[in-house]
Amino acid sequence: MNSLFAEKIYQRDDVFGLSRDIPLNYVEREGVDGKFNACIRTNKHVVIYGSSKQGKTCLRKHCLATDDYIMVQCTNNLDLAGLNSSILKRAGFELTQSTTKTTSGKMKASALFKGRLIGIEISAGGEKENTGELKIVSQPMEIDLEDVNDIIAALKSINFDKIIVLEDFHYLTPESQKSFSFTLKAFHETSPYIFVIVGVWLEDNKLIIYNGDLTGRVVSVNADTWSKEELEKVISDGAALLGVSFDPNFVDQVVEGSRGSIYIVQEACRRACAKDGVNATVANNPTVGAGLAARQLIKEIVDEQSARYNAFITGLSEGFQDTELEMFKWMLYPILSENIDEISSGILYRSFRTVLREKHPRGHDLNPGNITQALNSISSLQVKKDIKPIVVDYDQTQKKLNFVDRGFLLWLAHQDINEIKEDVGINV
Numbered sequence: 067m068n069s070l071f072a073e074k075i076y077q078r079d080d081v082f083g084l085s086r087d088i089p090l091n092y093v094e095r096e097g098v099d100g101k102f103n104a105c106i107r108t109n110k111h112v113v114i115y116g117s118s119k120q121g122k123t124c125l126r127k128h129c130l131a132t133d134d135y136i137m138v139q140c141t142n143n144l145d146l147a148g149l150n151s152s153i154l155k156r157a158g159f160e161l162t163q164s165t166t167k168t169t170s171g172k173m174k175a176s177a178l179f180k181g182r183l184i185g186i187e188i189s190a191g192g193e194k195e196n197t198g199e200l201k202i203v204s205q206p207m208e209i210d211l212e213d214v215n216d217i218i219a220a221l222k223s224i225n226f227d228k229i230i231v232l233e234d235f236h237y238l239t240p241e242s243q244k245s246f247s248f249t250l251k252a253f254h255e256t257s258p259y260i261f262v263i264v265g266v267w268l269e270d271n272k273l274i275i276y277n278g279d280l281t282g283r284v285v286s287v288n289a290d291t292w293s294k295e296e297l298e299k300v301i302s303d304g305a306a307l308l309g310v311s312f313d314p315n316f317v318d319q320v321v322e323g324s325r326g327s328i329y330i331v332q333e334a335c336r337r338a339c340a341k342d343g344v345n346a347t348v349a350n351n352p353t354v355g356a357g358l359a360a361r362q363l364i365k366e367i368v369d370e371q372s373a374r375y376n377a378f379i380t381g382l383s384e385g386f387q388d389t390e391l392e393m394f395k396w397m398l399y400p401i402l403s404e405n406i407d408e409i410s411s412g413i414l415y416r417s418f419r420t421v422l423r424e425k426h427p428r429g430h431d432l433n434p435g436n437i438t439q440a441l442n443s444i445s446s447l448q449v450k451k452d453i454k455p456i457v458v459d460y461d462q463t464q465k466k467l468n469f470v471d472r473g474f475l476l477w478l479a480h481q482d483i484n485e486i487k488e489d490v491g492i493n494v
Contacts, residue, residue, distance in 0.1 A: 075347045081304045082336035084119070084329060088127050091304035093296055098289050102129050105285040106229075111250055111261045113273060116290030117470040118266050118455035119329035125289050126231060126262060135229040135262070140237045142449045146245040147211035149238070151175065154209075154217065157226050161209075168210040177207045179224050214252040221259065235265040236456065240446050247276035254283040267445075268412075268468040269461040297321045297331050304335060309348045312338070316355030323364045325410060327472040334363050368477040374453065375477050381451030382444070383490040393440035394447060396426050399492050401458075401467075402483050406475050415441065415465035425494050441467060 081090045094100075102125060105112045114122045136156040144152065151161055154177055164174040207223065209216040235243065250273070253259050265272070268290060274280050298321060305312050316338065324330035338355045339345075385394035400413055400421045418437055423430050441460040444467070448456040457471040469475055487493040 076307045077346050078308060078336060078339050078344055081307050082332050082339060084333065088124050089304075089332065090307055091300055092124060092128055093299050093303060094128075095292070095296055097291075098125060098287060099129060102126075102287045105287060106130075106260070106262070108285060109258075109260060110282075111254060111263065111280075111284045113284060113286045114262065114264045114289050115267050115269070115272070115286060116288060117268065117327075117472055119327070120290050120292070120472075121328055122264050122266075122289045123233065125287075126264060130229065130231075130262070133228075135231045137231040137233060140232055140234045142237050142239060144238060145242050146249065147172075149232075149242065149246060150211045150214075150217050150249075153230055154220060156230075157221060157228075158224065159220065164208055166208055168212070170212070172210075172212070175209045175211050177209045177220050214249045215256070217249075218253065218257045218259070222257070226259070229260050229262055231262045231264065233264050235263045236267060236445065236459070237449055237454075239449070240443070243273075244276040247273045247280060251277060251279050251283060266455055266470050267459045267461070268470060269459070269463060271463060275462055292326050292328050294321055297324065297326075297328065300328065300331060301335055304332075305354070307347065308339065308344055309350075310339070310344055310352055310354045312354050313356040313358070316358055316360050319360030320355075320364070323361050323476075325472050325476060327476075330364055330367060330473065330476070333367050334360060337363055337367070364476060365480055368473045369480070371473055371477060375457070375474055377451070378448065378453045378457045378474070379486060379490060381448065381453055384451075386443075386447060386450065391426075391428065391432075391436055393436050394444070395490055395492060396422055397440055397444065398490060399425055399487075402478075402487055402492075406479050410469065410475055412461070412464075412466040412468045415467075418467070425492070 076090060079085070080087075083089075098121075102112065102114065106129070114125060116122050136153070138149065138152045138156055140149070154161060158179055159177045160180045162176045162178075164176040166174050168174055207216075207220055209220055211217075238246070250261060253261065263273070268288075269275075270286050270288065273284055298317060301312055301317055301320070312335070320331055320334045324334070335354075338358055338360075341358065342352065342354045344352070344354060379398065382398055383392075383395040385392065397418070400418055401409070403421065404413065404417075415438070418441065419434055422437060423432055426432050442462065445456055445459050448458070455471060457469065457474050458467055459470045460467050484493060
Protein backbone atom coordinates (compact mmCIF):
# COMPACT_ATOMS: atom_id res chain seq x y z
CA MET A 67 0.00 0.00 0.00
CA ASN A 68 1.29 3.45 -0.89
CA SER A 69 1.97 5.33 2.36
CA LEU A 70 1.01 8.61 0.70
CA PHE A 71 -2.64 7.57 0.88
CA ALA A 72 -2.59 5.76 4.24
CA GLU A 73 -3.51 8.75 6.35
CA LYS A 74 -6.73 9.64 4.52
CA ILE A 75 -9.96 7.72 4.04
CA TYR A 76 -11.43 7.59 0.54
CA GLN A 77 -14.85 6.24 -0.34
CA ARG A 78 -14.92 3.39 -2.85
CA ASP A 79 -17.48 5.10 -5.10
CA ASP A 80 -15.36 8.26 -5.23
CA VAL A 81 -12.48 6.21 -6.60
CA PHE A 82 -14.05 3.60 -8.88
CA GLY A 83 -17.22 3.67 -10.96
CA LEU A 84 -19.11 6.36 -12.83
CA SER A 85 -18.98 9.71 -11.01
CA ARG A 86 -20.28 13.21 -11.65
CA ASP A 87 -16.94 14.54 -10.49
CA ILE A 88 -13.43 13.72 -11.65
CA PRO A 89 -12.57 10.26 -10.25
CA LEU A 90 -9.85 10.30 -7.64
CA ASN A 91 -7.84 7.80 -9.70
CA TYR A 92 -7.90 10.01 -12.80
CA VAL A 93 -4.94 9.19 -15.03
CA GLU A 94 -3.47 11.79 -17.36
CA ARG A 95 -2.77 10.56 -20.88
CA GLU A 96 0.00 12.47 -22.62
CA GLY A 97 -1.55 11.99 -26.03
CA VAL A 98 -4.90 13.28 -24.73
CA ASP A 99 -4.46 15.62 -21.74
CA GLY A 100 -1.19 16.91 -23.14
CA LYS A 101 -2.71 17.55 -26.55
CA PHE A 102 -5.78 19.27 -25.09
CA ASN A 103 -3.65 21.62 -22.99
CA ALA A 104 -1.55 22.43 -26.04
CA CYS A 105 -4.61 22.97 -28.24
CA ILE A 106 -6.36 25.28 -25.79
CA ARG A 107 -3.36 27.62 -25.97
CA THR A 108 -3.62 27.97 -29.75
CA ASN A 109 -6.70 30.24 -29.54
CA LYS A 110 -8.51 27.85 -31.87
CA HIS A 111 -11.76 26.05 -31.18
CA VAL A 112 -11.18 22.60 -29.68
CA VAL A 113 -13.29 19.51 -30.33
CA ILE A 114 -13.11 16.64 -27.82
CA TYR A 115 -14.52 13.48 -29.34
CA GLY A 116 -14.71 9.77 -28.60
CA SER A 117 -17.05 6.97 -27.59
CA SER A 118 -19.52 7.38 -24.74
CA LYS A 119 -18.17 7.08 -21.19
CA GLN A 120 -14.56 7.29 -22.33
CA GLY A 121 -13.53 10.30 -20.23
CA LYS A 122 -14.30 13.26 -22.51
CA THR A 123 -16.08 15.31 -19.85
CA CYS A 124 -13.54 14.33 -17.18
CA LEU A 125 -10.77 15.52 -19.51
CA ARG A 126 -12.42 18.90 -19.84
CA LYS A 127 -13.06 19.21 -16.10
CA HIS A 128 -9.51 18.13 -15.26
CA CYS A 129 -7.81 20.55 -17.63
CA LEU A 130 -10.04 23.62 -17.22
CA ALA A 131 -10.65 25.50 -13.98
CA THR A 132 -14.34 26.02 -13.20
CA ASP A 133 -13.97 29.80 -13.37
CA ASP A 134 -12.40 29.61 -16.83
CA TYR A 135 -15.52 28.59 -18.75
CA ILE A 136 -19.28 28.57 -19.04
CA MET A 137 -21.01 25.35 -20.05
CA VAL A 138 -24.07 24.78 -22.24
CA GLN A 139 -25.68 21.33 -22.28
CA CYS A 140 -26.90 20.62 -25.81
CA THR A 141 -30.25 18.93 -26.38
CA ASN A 142 -32.04 17.77 -29.50
CA ASN A 143 -34.60 20.60 -29.34
CA LEU A 144 -32.01 23.39 -29.57
CA ASP A 145 -31.77 25.18 -32.89
CA LEU A 146 -29.21 27.88 -33.65
CA ALA A 147 -31.24 30.59 -31.92
CA GLY A 148 -31.81 28.38 -28.89
CA LEU A 149 -28.12 27.53 -28.64
CA ASN A 150 -27.09 31.20 -28.87
CA SER A 151 -29.75 32.05 -26.30
CA SER A 152 -28.31 29.47 -23.90
CA ILE A 153 -24.81 30.89 -24.38
CA LEU A 154 -25.98 34.42 -23.52
CA LYS A 155 -27.91 33.21 -20.48
CA ARG A 156 -24.87 31.36 -19.14
CA ALA A 157 -22.84 34.51 -19.72
CA GLY A 158 -25.20 36.43 -17.43
CA PHE A 159 -27.82 37.93 -19.75
CA GLU A 160 -31.52 37.95 -19.06
CA LEU A 161 -33.50 37.50 -22.29
CA THR A 162 -37.04 38.57 -23.04
CA GLN A 163 -38.95 38.84 -26.31
CA SER A 164 -38.56 42.18 -28.03
CA THR A 165 -41.23 44.12 -29.91
CA THR A 166 -39.07 44.43 -33.02
CA LYS A 167 -38.47 41.87 -35.76
CA THR A 168 -35.42 40.60 -37.57
CA THR A 169 -35.02 40.92 -41.34
CA SER A 170 -36.38 37.36 -41.66
CA GLY A 171 -39.54 38.35 -39.81
CA LYS A 172 -38.78 36.66 -36.50
CA MET A 173 -38.99 38.49 -33.19
CA LYS A 174 -35.74 39.82 -31.76
CA ALA A 175 -34.70 39.26 -28.16
CA SER A 176 -34.07 41.94 -25.59
CA ALA A 177 -30.85 41.08 -23.74
CA LEU A 178 -30.12 42.67 -20.39
CA PHE A 179 -26.93 41.84 -18.55
CA LYS A 180 -27.53 40.89 -14.94
CA GLY A 181 -24.36 40.02 -13.10
CA ARG A 182 -20.95 41.12 -11.96
CA LEU A 183 -18.52 42.62 -14.42
CA ILE A 184 -14.97 43.58 -13.46
CA GLY A 185 -16.02 44.59 -9.97
CA ILE A 186 -19.10 46.48 -11.22
CA GLU A 187 -22.59 45.45 -10.17
CA ILE A 188 -25.24 45.78 -12.88
CA SER A 189 -28.88 45.12 -12.14
CA ALA A 190 -32.00 44.67 -14.24
CA GLY A 191 -34.23 47.60 -15.08
CA GLY A 192 -31.50 50.04 -16.00
CA GLU A 193 -30.93 51.41 -12.51
CA LYS A 194 -27.57 52.87 -11.61
CA GLU A 195 -25.43 50.88 -9.24
CA ASN A 196 -22.45 52.28 -7.38
CA THR A 197 -19.28 50.24 -6.86
CA GLY A 198 -16.53 52.38 -5.49
CA GLU A 199 -16.36 55.49 -7.69
CA LEU A 200 -17.85 53.85 -10.83
CA LYS A 201 -21.40 54.30 -12.06
CA ILE A 202 -22.99 52.05 -14.67
CA VAL A 203 -26.32 52.24 -16.43
CA SER A 204 -27.48 48.88 -17.80
CA GLN A 205 -29.22 49.23 -21.16
CA PRO A 206 -31.10 46.37 -22.91
CA MET A 207 -29.74 45.26 -26.27
CA GLU A 208 -31.90 44.28 -29.23
CA ILE A 209 -30.50 40.98 -30.52
CA ASP A 210 -31.18 38.71 -33.46
CA LEU A 211 -30.42 35.32 -31.90
CA GLU A 212 -29.56 33.87 -35.32
CA ASP A 213 -27.00 36.58 -36.06
CA VAL A 214 -23.53 35.69 -34.80
CA ASN A 215 -22.50 39.35 -35.01
CA ASP A 216 -25.16 40.27 -32.45
CA ILE A 217 -24.04 37.46 -30.13
CA ILE A 218 -20.41 38.55 -30.34
CA ALA A 219 -21.36 42.20 -29.78
CA ALA A 220 -23.36 41.27 -26.68
CA LEU A 221 -20.48 39.27 -25.20
CA LYS A 222 -17.99 42.02 -25.97
CA SER A 223 -20.25 44.59 -24.31
CA ILE A 224 -19.71 42.89 -20.95
CA ASN A 225 -16.01 42.14 -21.54
CA PHE A 226 -16.78 38.43 -21.47
CA ASP A 227 -13.51 36.49 -21.34
CA LYS A 228 -14.32 32.85 -20.68
CA ILE A 229 -14.17 29.70 -22.77
CA ILE A 230 -17.55 28.46 -23.98
CA VAL A 231 -18.09 24.70 -23.57
CA LEU A 232 -20.78 22.91 -25.55
CA GLU A 233 -21.41 19.47 -24.00
CA ASP A 234 -23.13 16.65 -25.92
CA PHE A 235 -22.94 18.51 -29.22
CA HIS A 236 -24.01 15.29 -30.98
CA TYR A 237 -27.52 15.67 -29.55
CA LEU A 238 -28.15 18.69 -31.76
CA THR A 239 -29.91 17.93 -35.03
CA PRO A 240 -27.61 17.75 -38.08
CA GLU A 241 -29.16 21.01 -39.27
CA SER A 242 -28.30 22.77 -36.00
CA GLN A 243 -24.79 21.32 -36.00
CA LYS A 244 -24.26 22.57 -39.53
CA SER A 245 -25.66 26.03 -38.76
CA PHE A 246 -23.40 26.40 -35.74
CA SER A 247 -20.34 25.25 -37.69
CA PHE A 248 -20.74 28.38 -39.84
CA THR A 249 -21.12 30.46 -36.69
CA LEU A 250 -17.81 29.09 -35.37
CA LYS A 251 -15.89 30.60 -38.27
CA ALA A 252 -17.18 34.08 -37.39
CA PHE A 253 -16.34 33.57 -33.72
CA HIS A 254 -12.78 32.70 -34.69
CA GLU A 255 -12.28 35.59 -37.12
CA THR A 256 -14.09 38.47 -35.39
CA SER A 257 -13.84 37.70 -31.68
CA PRO A 258 -11.44 36.40 -29.04
CA TYR A 259 -13.85 33.66 -27.95
CA ILE A 260 -12.90 29.99 -27.92
CA PHE A 261 -15.31 27.06 -27.95
CA VAL A 262 -14.66 23.61 -26.55
CA ILE A 263 -17.10 21.21 -28.21
CA VAL A 264 -17.64 17.76 -26.71
CA GLY A 265 -19.32 15.06 -28.79
CA VAL A 266 -19.81 11.33 -29.14
CA TRP A 267 -18.32 10.36 -32.48
CA LEU A 268 -15.05 8.95 -33.81
CA GLU A 269 -14.57 11.32 -36.71
CA ASP A 270 -11.56 13.63 -36.52
CA ASN A 271 -12.95 16.39 -38.74
CA LYS A 272 -16.71 16.11 -38.29
CA LEU A 273 -17.32 19.88 -38.10
CA ILE A 274 -15.09 20.53 -41.10
CA ILE A 275 -17.40 18.33 -43.15
CA TYR A 276 -20.20 20.78 -42.35
CA ASN A 277 -18.05 23.82 -43.08
CA GLY A 278 -14.75 23.45 -44.92
CA ASP A 279 -13.76 26.99 -43.88
CA LEU A 280 -13.16 25.66 -40.36
CA THR A 281 -9.96 24.00 -41.58
CA GLY A 282 -7.13 25.51 -39.55
CA ARG A 283 -9.59 27.11 -37.14
CA VAL A 284 -10.59 23.95 -35.28
CA VAL A 285 -8.33 21.37 -33.64
CA SER A 286 -9.50 17.96 -32.45
CA VAL A 287 -8.58 15.81 -29.47
CA ASN A 288 -9.39 12.10 -29.60
CA ALA A 289 -10.28 11.07 -26.04
CA ASP A 290 -11.37 7.58 -27.04
CA THR A 291 -8.19 5.53 -26.81
CA TRP A 292 -6.89 3.98 -23.59
CA SER A 293 -3.75 1.87 -23.75
CA LYS A 294 -3.36 -1.30 -21.70
CA GLU A 295 -0.80 0.48 -19.51
CA GLU A 296 -3.13 3.41 -18.88
CA LEU A 297 -6.01 1.14 -17.88
CA GLU A 298 -3.73 -0.79 -15.55
CA LYS A 299 -2.56 2.48 -13.98
CA VAL A 300 -6.20 3.49 -13.35
CA ILE A 301 -6.62 0.23 -11.44
CA SER A 302 -3.34 0.46 -9.51
CA ASP A 303 -3.87 4.13 -8.57
CA GLY A 304 -7.38 3.35 -7.35
CA ALA A 305 -6.10 0.38 -5.39
CA ALA A 306 -3.50 2.57 -3.68
CA LEU A 307 -6.17 5.07 -2.66
CA LEU A 308 -8.27 2.32 -1.08
CA GLY A 309 -5.30 0.50 0.45
CA VAL A 310 -5.93 -2.73 -1.47
CA SER A 311 -4.23 -4.85 -4.12
CA PHE A 312 -6.06 -6.35 -7.08
CA ASP A 313 -5.43 -9.94 -8.05
CA PRO A 314 -3.17 -9.87 -11.17
CA ASN A 315 -5.32 -12.42 -12.99
CA PHE A 316 -8.42 -10.32 -12.30
CA VAL A 317 -6.66 -7.22 -13.64
CA ASP A 318 -5.63 -9.01 -16.83
CA GLN A 319 -9.16 -10.29 -17.45
CA VAL A 320 -10.78 -6.91 -16.81
CA VAL A 321 -8.39 -5.01 -19.06
CA GLU A 322 -8.71 -7.56 -21.85
CA GLY A 323 -12.47 -7.99 -21.50
CA SER A 324 -13.20 -4.27 -21.39
CA ARG A 325 -12.29 -3.77 -25.07
CA GLY A 326 -10.66 -0.48 -24.08
CA SER A 327 -13.68 0.85 -22.18
CA ILE A 328 -12.57 2.90 -19.18
CA TYR A 329 -16.13 2.76 -17.86
CA ILE A 330 -16.12 -1.05 -17.85
CA VAL A 331 -12.76 -1.10 -16.05
CA GLN A 332 -13.89 1.40 -13.42
CA GLU A 333 -17.23 -0.28 -12.80
CA ALA A 334 -15.75 -3.80 -12.68
CA CYS A 335 -13.24 -2.67 -10.06
CA ARG A 336 -15.97 -0.94 -8.05
CA ARG A 337 -18.08 -4.10 -7.99
CA ALA A 338 -15.11 -6.30 -7.14
CA CYS A 339 -14.39 -4.07 -4.14
CA ALA A 340 -18.05 -4.23 -3.10
CA LYS A 341 -18.10 -8.04 -3.35
CA ASP A 342 -15.00 -8.22 -1.15
CA GLY A 343 -16.44 -5.82 1.41
CA VAL A 344 -14.23 -2.81 0.62
CA ASN A 345 -16.38 0.30 1.02
CA ALA A 346 -13.62 2.77 1.85
CA THR A 347 -9.87 2.90 2.46
CA VAL A 348 -8.66 -0.03 4.55
CA ALA A 349 -5.41 -0.54 6.42
CA ASN A 350 -4.65 -4.25 6.04
CA ASN A 351 -3.98 -4.26 2.26
CA PRO A 352 -6.35 -7.10 1.27
CA THR A 353 -6.31 -8.66 -2.19
CA VAL A 354 -9.43 -7.88 -4.22
CA GLY A 355 -10.79 -9.97 -7.07
CA ALA A 356 -9.04 -13.26 -6.29
CA GLY A 357 -11.19 -16.11 -7.63
CA LEU A 358 -13.68 -13.62 -9.09
CA ALA A 359 -14.81 -14.27 -12.67
CA ALA A 360 -14.08 -10.92 -14.30
CA ARG A 361 -15.79 -11.88 -17.55
CA GLN A 362 -19.01 -12.68 -15.70
CA LEU A 363 -18.73 -9.36 -13.87
CA ILE A 364 -18.40 -7.53 -17.19
CA LYS A 365 -21.43 -9.41 -18.54
CA GLU A 366 -23.46 -8.24 -15.52
CA ILE A 367 -22.43 -4.65 -16.22
CA VAL A 368 -23.38 -4.64 -19.89
CA ASP A 369 -26.57 -6.66 -19.29
CA GLU A 370 -27.88 -3.75 -17.23
CA GLN A 371 -28.00 -1.82 -20.51
CA SER A 372 -30.16 -4.49 -22.20
CA ALA A 373 -33.25 -2.28 -22.25
CA ARG A 374 -31.36 0.53 -24.02
CA TYR A 375 -29.66 -1.80 -26.50
CA ASN A 376 -32.96 -3.49 -27.31
CA ALA A 377 -34.51 -0.04 -27.75
CA PHE A 378 -31.68 0.81 -30.15
CA ILE A 379 -32.34 -2.29 -32.23
CA THR A 380 -36.10 -1.70 -32.23
CA GLY A 381 -35.74 2.00 -32.98
CA LEU A 382 -33.34 1.36 -35.84
CA SER A 383 -35.62 -1.28 -37.33
CA GLU A 384 -38.56 1.16 -37.24
CA GLY A 385 -36.68 4.03 -38.88
CA PHE A 386 -38.16 7.52 -39.02
CA GLN A 387 -41.34 6.17 -40.63
CA ASP A 388 -42.64 3.23 -42.64
CA THR A 389 -40.95 3.06 -46.04
CA GLU A 390 -40.89 0.50 -48.82
CA LEU A 391 -37.13 -0.08 -48.64
CA GLU A 392 -36.93 -0.26 -44.81
CA MET A 393 -33.29 0.79 -45.07
CA PHE A 394 -32.68 1.32 -41.37
CA LYS A 395 -33.95 -2.16 -40.54
CA TRP A 396 -31.55 -3.63 -43.08
CA MET A 397 -28.68 -1.60 -41.61
CA LEU A 398 -28.91 -4.07 -38.75
CA TYR A 399 -28.09 -7.07 -40.92
CA PRO A 400 -24.31 -6.45 -41.21
CA ILE A 401 -24.19 -5.40 -37.54
CA LEU A 402 -25.80 -8.65 -36.42
CA SER A 403 -24.18 -10.96 -38.96
CA GLU A 404 -20.47 -10.12 -38.85
CA ASN A 405 -17.97 -11.49 -36.33
CA ILE A 406 -17.89 -9.15 -33.33
CA ASP A 407 -14.09 -9.03 -33.18
CA GLU A 408 -13.95 -8.10 -36.86
CA ILE A 409 -16.45 -5.23 -36.59
CA SER A 410 -15.16 -3.79 -33.30
CA SER A 411 -13.19 -1.19 -35.27
CA GLY A 412 -16.23 -0.34 -37.41
CA ILE A 413 -18.00 -1.47 -40.58
CA LEU A 414 -17.02 0.07 -43.90
CA TYR A 415 -19.62 1.38 -46.34
CA ARG A 416 -18.57 -1.10 -48.99
CA SER A 417 -19.34 -3.96 -46.58
CA PHE A 418 -22.87 -2.60 -46.13
CA ARG A 419 -23.25 -2.31 -49.88
CA THR A 420 -22.01 -5.84 -50.53
CA VAL A 421 -24.13 -7.47 -47.82
CA LEU A 422 -27.31 -5.53 -48.55
CA ARG A 423 -27.15 -6.24 -52.27
CA GLU A 424 -27.08 -9.92 -51.35
CA LYS A 425 -29.74 -9.88 -48.61
CA HIS A 426 -32.08 -6.93 -49.24
CA PRO A 427 -35.32 -7.75 -51.14
CA ARG A 428 -34.26 -5.33 -53.90
CA GLY A 429 -30.99 -7.20 -54.33
CA HIS A 430 -28.57 -5.68 -56.83
CA ASP A 431 -31.23 -3.17 -57.87
CA LEU A 432 -30.79 -1.42 -54.52
CA ASN A 433 -29.55 2.12 -55.09
CA PRO A 434 -26.24 2.76 -53.23
CA GLY A 435 -27.52 6.28 -52.55
CA ASN A 436 -30.21 4.83 -50.29
CA ILE A 437 -27.53 3.09 -48.23
CA THR A 438 -25.49 6.29 -47.93
CA GLN A 439 -28.53 8.35 -46.96
CA ALA A 440 -29.48 5.92 -44.20
CA LEU A 441 -25.94 5.81 -42.81
CA ASN A 442 -25.64 9.60 -42.84
CA SER A 443 -28.81 10.00 -40.77
CA ILE A 444 -28.33 7.06 -38.40
CA SER A 445 -27.17 9.31 -35.53
CA SER A 446 -30.13 11.68 -35.82
CA LEU A 447 -32.49 8.67 -35.83
CA GLN A 448 -31.07 7.52 -32.50
CA VAL A 449 -31.48 11.00 -31.05
CA LYS A 450 -35.07 11.10 -32.30
CA LYS A 451 -35.70 7.69 -30.71
CA ASP A 452 -34.21 8.99 -27.45
CA ILE A 453 -31.32 6.49 -27.46
CA LYS A 454 -28.88 8.18 -25.07
CA PRO A 455 -26.00 7.84 -25.39
CA ILE A 456 -26.08 6.86 -29.04
CA VAL A 457 -24.73 3.43 -29.97
CA VAL A 458 -23.39 3.92 -33.52
CA ASP A 459 -22.23 6.87 -35.60
CA TYR A 460 -21.26 7.13 -39.28
CA ASP A 461 -17.89 8.62 -40.21
CA GLN A 462 -18.50 10.30 -43.56
CA THR A 463 -14.79 10.84 -44.19
CA GLN A 464 -13.72 7.24 -43.68
CA LYS A 465 -17.09 5.92 -44.89
CA LYS A 466 -17.34 3.72 -41.83
CA LEU A 467 -19.98 2.98 -39.21
CA ASN A 468 -18.38 3.19 -35.76
CA PHE A 469 -19.60 1.66 -32.51
CA VAL A 470 -19.41 4.57 -30.09
CA ASP A 471 -20.86 2.55 -27.23
CA ARG A 472 -18.27 -0.16 -26.56
CA GLY A 473 -20.62 -2.01 -24.23
CA PHE A 474 -22.99 -2.80 -27.10
CA LEU A 475 -20.63 -5.29 -28.73
CA LEU A 476 -19.88 -6.87 -25.35
CA TRP A 477 -23.64 -7.22 -24.82
CA LEU A 478 -24.20 -8.53 -28.33
CA ALA A 479 -21.69 -11.34 -27.76
CA HIS A 480 -24.07 -12.88 -25.20
CA GLN A 481 -27.29 -12.61 -27.24
CA ASP A 482 -29.14 -15.05 -29.47
CA ILE A 483 -28.46 -13.28 -32.77
CA ASN A 484 -30.89 -15.38 -34.79
CA GLU A 485 -33.66 -14.52 -32.37
CA ILE A 486 -32.91 -10.79 -32.71
CA LYS A 487 -32.92 -11.08 -36.51
CA GLU A 488 -36.21 -12.89 -36.41
CA ASP A 489 -37.75 -10.28 -34.12
CA VAL A 490 -36.89 -7.44 -36.52
CA GLY A 491 -37.70 -9.40 -39.68
CA ILE A 492 -34.28 -9.86 -41.31
CA ASN A 493 -33.70 -13.55 -40.66
CA VAL A 494 -32.89 -14.44 -44.29
